[in-house]
Amino acid sequence: MRSRTVAGKKSWVHHFEEEKWLYLTGLFGFLLAGICAVWVLLFGGEVAPRGDVSKAISFNAALGIFLLSTAAIMPFAAMGKRSKVFFRVTYIILVLYSYGAETVQNFRGVNPRFVHNGTIFDKTIGNIFAFVALMLVLSYLFLAVHYFRRKAYVQRPEIVVGIRYAMAATVISFAAGVWISVNQGRFTGLEGNIIWLHGLGFHALQAVPIVAWLTEYTSLKSTVRRTMVHITGIAYVLGLISIGVLTWNGHSVLEWSALQVVAIVSFLVSITAGAWVLGQSVTELRRAYKGYGFKGLMSTMK
Template structure:
């Protein structure tokens, strides 16, 4: 029996293809994170009066991973050549400014987001940083919509379905970032910490597409592949939503209550789907190229 043609990946749609500069921008984040990490180990994170190099460390690493993950899926968006170049270089410029603001200001002892008693330069950098953050969200919102078109789906159906789940989680992360900016703090309620929602949503860009990548190489038929991707995507997204709900209630995600336990179960289900797909993948998968 022939497999459904809708589940056969298009060999022209390759991960990372043509996105070397976006990957380089992501690697710059890891280099900056390494520099900040060494500084923190030697001198500690705090820089008077309000800087914190440890925050720059985590920001650099997170943005670097985000850019590399984005570079992987850009070729699957079905964007035209000019649109793709515009998105790529706009995002690189916005990312470079973000690196500048986060690192320079924290090393100068200034909180780049919430400036207090700073100079005119500090307020200018902070205001520009807020605008850049808004543009990063806006660009990515448009980018996310592209994956819900049939044109993108036809390129690599399983992978694009996984990316759709990831994009919904990423939008929740962006919402959490806006929540932090509006509230001028990552903390909410008695014990809520918005940063967990902010971070976990972005990691969907690695977790769910990885399951799809493994599913493309697994031995089961199309139905089993689709099921694994949907289970991984729904499980991860449900876990993020449970974390968000717990945070909205102003409670810590580390307490033994219904929502954190539900989130843990959902993440475990998503992980189990990935592990099951990995187990069923042929032993030669490791020698296969990343993109078909």
């Protein structure tokens, strides 16, 4: 296993160095979320007339996680150097603006996305924010296309397949975000809440690629490894689609229905497949530990 997983692959330290600015920008989101959290604890979240600092906490943290996840999968995109620089610089600028608009405007008592009776300045910030959100989507689609090239697949088949499913889920989340903007809010119908679809889709960026990565640390045949990744990804996306249809019909995800059952079963299948792969990888790593000692174990984690 050791020779298969290490040969020809760059270490995660190298990955971090290559995408350190994406990582640091993602961590900056957590710093902002922490500052906002302290404010909320001391002074409360609401700021008259329409600001809510607690919303900046969740926004900055979520965007930070999203950027950290993106930085982690960037090395597998098989992008050229210029394309990487273009995406990296563009996305960092867009994200920094998003952090600023969400945080500063909420502290000023303004909802940055849905400005009501605001000043010209507030409306300008809101309009730019809407444009930035669109550019975040388009830029990410530019990145996503590279994972569907054969060049990316050949380098790391399991991981790239997992990322492809994650990208499909991310597109669904982006669509949900556009839906929220057009709807002027997260609630739809009688009890529908679009934010569930929006949030769960982005978490596929962590869930599915991690399972795919773990398959590389098993002794399973390549066909079995890819099958497990397919099961994890398909089940996750199917769960999202079920939630999407449920929300579109104006129903709560907590309301018992056939679609809710489909969503629950789908996510359970995805989690079960991931747990099984984790068990297999842990077994292999224990063997590596016995055979190579602690340094040998660390050298396999590339």
